[in-house]
Amino acid sequence: MTDSGSACGSGCSSCGVSGCGSRTEEPAAATEPQRTARSQVKHVIGVVSGKGGVGKSLVTSLLASEMRRRGHKVGILDADITGPSIPKAFGISARVSADSDGINPSTTESGIKVMSVNLMLPQDDMPVAWRGPVITGILKQFWEETNWEDLDYLFLDMPPGTSDVFLTIMQSFPLDGIVTVSAPQELVAMIVGKAVNLAHQMSVPVLGLVENMAFFKCDGCDKEHFIFGDPQGKFVANRYQIPAFATLPLDPRFARLCDQGKIEQYDVEGRLDEVIEQVQIAARLAEAKKAQEEDA
Numbered sequence: 001m002t003d004s005g006s007a008c009g010s011g012c013s014s015c016g017v018s019g020c021g022s023r024t025e026e027p028a029a030a031t032e033p034q035r036t037a038r039s040q041v042k043h044v045i046g047v048v049s050g051k052g053g054v055g056k057s058l059v060t061s062l063l064a065s066e067m068r069r070r071g072h073k074v075g076i077l078d079a080d081i082t083g084p085s086i087p088k089a090f091g092i093s094a095r096v097s098a099d100s101d102g103i104n105p106s107t108t109e110s111g112i113k114v115m116s117v118n119l120m121l122p123q124d125d126m127p128v129a130w131r132g133p134v135i136t137g138i139l140k141q142f143w144e145e146t147n148w149e150d151l152d153y154l155f156l157d158m159p160p161g162t163s164d165v166f167l168t169i170m171q172s173f174p175l176d177g178i179v180t181v182s183a184p185q186e187l188v189a190m191i192v193g194k195a196v197n198l199a200h201q202m203s204v205p206v207l208g209l210v211e212n213m214a215f216f217k218c219d220g221c222d223k224e225h226f227i228f229g230d231p232q233g234k235f236v237a238n239r240y241q242i243p244a245f246a247t248l249p250l251d252p253r254f255a256r257l258c259d260q261g262k263i264e265q266y267d268v269e270g271r272l273d274e275v276i277e278q279v280q281i282a283a284r285l286a287e288a289k290k291a292q293e294e295d296a
């Protein structure tokens with residue numbers, strides 16, 4: 001059992017929960033090196049949600065677009081293998097190509113590099129009915145063999161929930177931290193707590209919480225309507241000591257721009273600034289730690 005007893009699957013060799021008194025084997029190395037010579041990814045940030053359909057892919061797309069707008073070199077790895085929605089949101093249909101050096105990702109209009117299983121399938125409505133071990137193998141291959149070139153930030157659109165695929169990503173990708181996405185119902189807030197607790201147990205920093213669909217702004221009266229109930233995000237962020245908090249409105253333009261493949265055009269009007277600041281702080285901390293290790 002773990003300290004809390006909540007995340008134990010008895011698989012000591014594959015479990016990443018730190019501080020477990022029952023561990024008999026150390027987990028696999030936390031970071032696999034990238035094999036392709038054409039990749040230099042500086043920082044990896046996961047975007048997670050305890051529950052499906054709350055807007056995790058949307059938040060991944062908005063964070064990546066905003067970082068790109070600020071001049072960073074950005075990539076997205078669509079790790080939601082069974083429900084990949086990133087290519088559609090950015091209007092990418094060109095299949096990825098491969099050469100002897102590795103897989104070449106597709107590029108969005110503003111220059112974000114994207115790798116997704118949907119960019120390898122002959123048709124984008126072809127289902128992916130693979131079990132966990134196959135999916136985790138593919139994700140590792142995407143990480144190790146994609147020619148990302150130089151990237152400042154790689155965002156991972158993680159699968160929803162806390163499945164075995166989620167656990168593998170938390171263990172085997174060199175994450176600087178995660179951003180978690182929730183919606184304003186109590187149920188969602190409770191499930192966010194599970195993902196956050198798991199991240200804490202695995203020693204992955206939780207950098208920010210984005211409460212999506214927090215309110216709807218009416219054209220007629222310009223008033224904010226809390227149609228899904230009272231916002232929970234601020235309370236959840238305080239409770240789990242998450243340093244940054246942001247809200248996004250329920251906005252039909254999101255769905256429209258995603259459908260049109262033009263999500264890069266959405267202006268978040270500074271709503272994600274606090275979260276982005278924490279991402280940049282985590283990046284600086286990781287760089288300082290790396291420099292220290294190299295000096296030692």
Ligand SMILES: Nc1ncnc2c1ncn2[C@@H]1O[C@H](COP(=O)(O)OP(=O)(O)OP(=O)(O)O)[C@@H](O)[C@H]1O
Pocket residue numbers: 049051052053054055056057058059080083085159160212213248249250251252253254255256258
């Ligand atoms: N704030 C919002 N306003 C309007 N539509 C939204 C909003 N957030 C998300 N949507 C729409 O809801 C749908 C689901 O969003 P999204 O794919 O980002 O969720 P998800 O959490 O990644 O889902 P899954 O867990 O299934 O991967 C999309 O069509 C998206 O355009």
